[in-house]
């Protein structure tokens with residue numbers, strides 16, 4: 001593969017690391033390649049970061065043909081740069097692409113592209129623990145016609161944004177509201193695909209929760225509104241009476257790479273981990289009996305996010321006295337330790353550049 005590189009003539013300024021937020025500042029360049037039916041992927045290029053131009057009838061603007069990924073480039077203490085399970089992101093993007101009738105990526109090629117891009121943007125990977133260069137690969141359909149069909153043209157891009165530590169003031173348990181009006185997705189829908197449309201449809205519930213003073217919603221399944229699915233845009237885990245429980249991947253849940261990694265880490269610690277259906281009644285029952293010991297969300301951005309309060313039917317319940325639990329803390333320390341290169345990578349998850 002031959003990536004054509006056009007370097008920027010106006011290199012940007014890296015903000016102070018203590019002032020980095022999330023997704024507001026972008027690195028100097030972006031990766032772009034095109035796909036056309038019968039031709040395949042072509043015109044791989046890295047160009048200066050900037051606006052793109054789209055035909056007004058472009059598929060993505062009308063029918064939402066868009067999928068994305070999110071992963072980070074981490075700086076280790078020795079100054080080297082590493083990724084965390086990047087092949088998992090590429091495989092998931094292909095699963096999402098299949099669901100949305102977008103073209104497949106060749107895994108090796110996609111990994112090579114990611115590596116070349118991060119190496120070029122090396123100076124944008126911040127140095128402090130907890131900070132990273134957030135990578136956003138995405139793909140969209142851009143047929144220049146309003147006909148509804150499988151796309152015949154698509155674009156794959158990667159942009160990068162230096163990001164601050166998610167927990168600037170330490171890990172604070174969040175307040176979560178159990179949502180019983182909106183649903184995120186349904187089985188048979190697009191819940192397992194990382195597509196923009198899922199986010200568009202779930203924003204309203206998040207906004208409503210935020211107005212009531214909650215940071216996110218806990219989603220229930222779209223068919224019976226009975227089973228726990230995810231928390232905001234994270235997977236969710238509970239420690240109930242000594243057992244770790246996380247919703248099974250029924251098709252309406254996004255298969256998180258952090259979720260998968262947490263399960264492996266927890267099992268290596270000797271915990272019993274069950275991927276199963278968990279009803280809201282069982283959860284509230286456990287809360288009332290004092291058997292819900294810990295609750296947390298998992299995702300690339302926050303790694304793990306402890307849940308300190310849960311609200312259901314206008315009653316607010318405390319989880320672990322509103323404090324971060326022992327398992328949650330251990331998971332956070334282990335995963336971030338591996339990601340930032342402070343701990344031995346005994347699982348073989350790190351991809352060094």
Ligand SMILES: *Cc1c(COP(=O)(O)O)cnc(C)c1O
Nearest residue numbers: 233234235254256257258299300
């Ligand atoms: C991306 C995402 C997650 C977390 O996935 P990770 O691979 O752990 O970052 C969970 N739920 C939703 C809806 C997501 O979009």
